Amino acid sequence: MSDCKEFTGSRRLRVGDDPALIKAAMDEAESFIKDLALDPKSALRIRLLTEEVLEMVKTMVGTFSGDFWVEHSKDEFHIHLDGKTQNLDLNKENELLSASKDGENISIRGFGAKISHFITHYDEYIDNLLDAMGESVTNDYMYIGPITDNATASQIQWTMQNYANYVTDGSNEGENIEADRDELEKSILANLADDIQVGVLDDNITITVIKKI
Numbered sequence: 001m002s003d004c005k006e007f008t009g010s011r012r013l014r015v016g017d018d019p020a021l022i023k024a025a026m027d028e029a030e031s032f033i034k035d036l037a038l039d040p041k042s043a044l045r046i047r048l049l050t051e052e053v054l055e056m057v058k059t060m061v062g063t064f065s066g067d068f069w070v071e072h073s074k075d076e077f078h079i080h081l082d083g084k085t086q087n088l089d090l091n092k093e094n095e096l097l098s099a100s101k102d103g104e105n106i107s108i109r110g111f112g113a114k115i116s117h118f119i120t121h122y123d124e125y126i127d128n129l130l131d132a133m134g135e136s137v138t139n140d141y142m143y144i145g146p147i148t149d150n151a152t153a154s155q156i157q158w159t160m161q162n163y164a165n166y167v168t169d170g171s172n173e174g175e176n177i178e179a180d181r182d183e184l185e186k187s188i189l190a191n192l193a194d195d196i197q198v199g200v201l202d203d204n205i206t207i208t209v210i211k212k213i
Helices: 019-036 040-059 090-098 111-120 122-131 160-168 177-186 188-192
Strands: 013-015 064-072 076-085 155-159 195-201 204-212
Touching: 013 019, 019 040, 019 064, 040 064, 040 076, 040 111, 040 188, 040 204, 111 122, 111 177, 111 188, 111 195, 111 204, 155 160, 160 177, 160 188, 160 195, 177 188
Parallel strands: none
Antiparallel strands: 013 064, 064 076, 076 204, 155 195, 195 204
16 A cells, blocks of 8 residues: 555455355455444445445456455555456447347446446547547546546556546536436445545456545
């Protein structure tokens, strides 16, 4: 940790396609949280955040495989995912959606689902970023940016704070901005977490949900 905080952590457990792995991860987190003897309100919020993170893994069944663990310092609780995804092709997905009744992917409704969508399509999002080097980028699903001149396709980071600043900035009035604001306001992740960081380094994905306690 760059801030030199001392963290204690749970075991790292594998999560992916098997629902039993998700349950084992939640059980491990529950045990760790219980041992911390936090006040009831803090413990409940952390449990809810953990459930939301693992729910994101469920939406990526068949595409994400990695490790899950939680960490605690004196004043922060971190929820981690670290793994790889089988990147999906947006064009192929859109072909499938065009055959649906309204052409809409209901699986990406909601703030957490949008993070999942970014993770499973990050190659194409990064291509869009590099095409607009140094500029903020808006697309149908996520806001990512701005990026710097030395950003590369192998190393990109998205943060909830950047996204929240974008959708709540009154100067941004894109086609879907009102829906994005509504999703952000209703999201357990967005309302309870102090930040969410999604990092892409080559083909590895890391997610860190940070909660101050």
